[in-house]
Amino acid sequence: MNLTHPFLDADGDKLREECGVFGAINAADATALTALGLHALQHRGQEAAGITSFDGQEFYSSRGLGHVAENFSSSEAIAALPGMMAAGHVRYSTTGGSGLRNIQPLYADLASGGFAVAHNGNISNAQTLRDDLVRRGAIFQSTSDTEVIIHLVATSRYPTMSDRLVDALRLVEGAYSLIVMTPTGMIACRDPLGIRPLVMGKIGDATVFASESVAFDVVGAELVREVLPGELVLVDFDGNVTSLHPFGNHRARPCIFEHVYFSRPDSVFAGHSVYEARKAIGQQLAIEAPVEADLVVPVPDSGVPAAIGYAQQSGVPFELGIIRSHYVGRTFIQPSDGARHSGVKRKHNANRALVEGKRIVLIDDSIVRGTTSLKIVEMMREAGAKEVHFRVASPPTAHSCFYGVDTPERSKLLAARMEIEPMREFIQADSLAFVSIDGLYRAVGASGRDAAHPQFCDACFTGEYPTSLTDLARRDDRDAQLPFDKVA
Numbered sequence: 001m002n003l004t005h006p007f008l009d010a011d012g013d014k015l016r017e018e019c020g021v022f023g024a025i026n027a028a029d030a031t032a033l034t035a036l037g038l039h040a041l042q043h044r045g046q047e048a049a050g051i052t053s054f055d056g057q058e059f060y061s062s063r064g065l066g067h068v069a070e071n072f073s074s075s076e077a078i079a080a081l082p083g084m085m086a087a088g089h090v091r092y093s094t095t096g097g098s099g100l101r102n103i104q105p106l107y108a109d110l111a112s113g114g115f116a117v118a119h120n121g122n123i124s125n126a127q128t129l130r131d132d133l134v135r136r137g138a139i140f141q142s143t144s145d146t147e148v149i150i151h152l153v154a155t156s157r158y159p160t161m162s163d164r165l166v167d168a169l170r171l172v173e174g175a176y177s178l179i180v181m182t183p184t185g186m187i188a189c190r191d192p193l194g195i196r197p198l199v200m201g202k203i204g205d206a207t208v209f210a211s212e213s214v215a216f217d218v219v220g221a222e223l224v225r226e227v228l229p230g231e232l233v234l235v236d237f238d239g240n241v242t243s244l245h246p247f248g249n250h251r252a253r254p255c256i257f258e259h260v261y262f263s264r265p266d267s268v269f270a271g272h273s274v275y276e277a278r279k280a281i282g283q284q285l286a287i288e289a290p291v292e293a294d295l296v297v298p299v300p301d302s303g304v305p306a307a308i309g310y311a312q313q314s315g316v317p318f319e320l321g322i323i324r325s326h327y328v329g330r331t332f333i334q335p336s337d338g339a340r341h342s343g344v345k346r347k348h349n350a351n352r353a354l355v356e357g358k359r360i361v362l363i364d365d366s367i368v369r370g371t372t373s374l375k376i377v378e379m380m381r382e383a384g385a386k387e388v389h390f391r392v393a394s395p396p397t398a399h400s401c402f403y404g405v406d407t408p409e410r411s412k413l414l415a416a417r418m419e420i421e422p423m424r425e426f427i428q429a430d431s432l433a434f435v436s437i438d439g440l441y442r443a444v445g446a447s448g449r450d451a452a453h454p455q456f457c458d459a460c461f462t463g464e465y466p467t468s469l470t471d472l473a474r475r476d477d478r479d480a481q482l483p484f485d486k487v488a
């Protein structure tokens, strides 16, 4: 992720995952596998894509703005990245006009040889480390926090690459799932709390790594297991796989929002089917917040599994009362609220014949700013809905994420500014309810949230961040993130 503040999405009312990674080693078609795998992870980052490969002698790199298909569909593009090992990255673009130099994988020639890294997550003390490195003479090529890792590896005095990487990562706080390539093989690793996902798979003699298991389905690989929190998995060119756990024992805190929204529903995350988890959240929501209604309508597409669960639990029929156009180009950078509103209308349309005269329960995965929710409620009323009840398949999002997810600053989050009733008034719904934090935990297989040792990162709901946030504590705009009086 970039150290400068990221752009907000045009329809701007979702938290947005910023990166996806894929790697393959000991594969005759490593780059083609990586391109296919990245394509399956496109939802995790749609503004830029890059692949780096290694043929035993040289590293080759190709990075560009746009989708994976725009950069890596031709046979020429694949042939330009030869070798048995490749790693790739998809990400969102950022401010600063420095797009290309920040596109990953990042590469550097170190004293020990080439070093390429693809990173999903965000280092929450990157600026502090960077300032220190710059004071000591380091010259940075990008504004990416990932480059900090490269400089720390370059200046480590340990003899082996894995030791140098561990030495570097001991200084880093925050979230990282990394795929590293060196002349001796691939290293995949996850931060000690396992905040961002990373899974390992097999296809023939090849070992593959990806942000989500869906990428393995697409390339025909078998899911072996998750890379464990705090684990480094080293794979060499003879196929030897070594697992290291250098960071001691920590309780895992994977991001619970992967279940709510980020991951594709056909992925498996933290041992659970994302689709089943989303349905279970909907069932939980129906138990906690029932309402007399004629139809359960999902806000497409992310609200669909939770709406199915809500309908099954409540007995209220599930119907597609909103149709999403799949042909609306994703318009990037529309910072004004007015422009965002028009984006909503082009993307979604009420199914008037179905909705007219009905009491509707709308199901969405989250409310971030509230602008999209307001427009969708208005749209249902314009289509003749008699009542519009809003149900949300996550607790109120009242805190920003600092772990590789693009969130607005706290003062822009509707749930940070308002209690539930003013939120209901703001989005103009007849009623509004969110699933409880314990209900969310139950839906993903826990018996509830363990307050002493939460089983997931849930900081965007609870404000309890599982790591230090060193850079935030130093920033001038920290007041925007601090608690303030809510509209009650």
Ligand code: SF4
Binding pocket: 015, 195, 255, 256, 257, 258, 400, 401, 402, 403, 405, 457, 458, 459, 460, 461
């Ligand atoms: S703060 Fe929220 S979005 Fe960010 S890692 Fe934690 S649970 Fe996920």
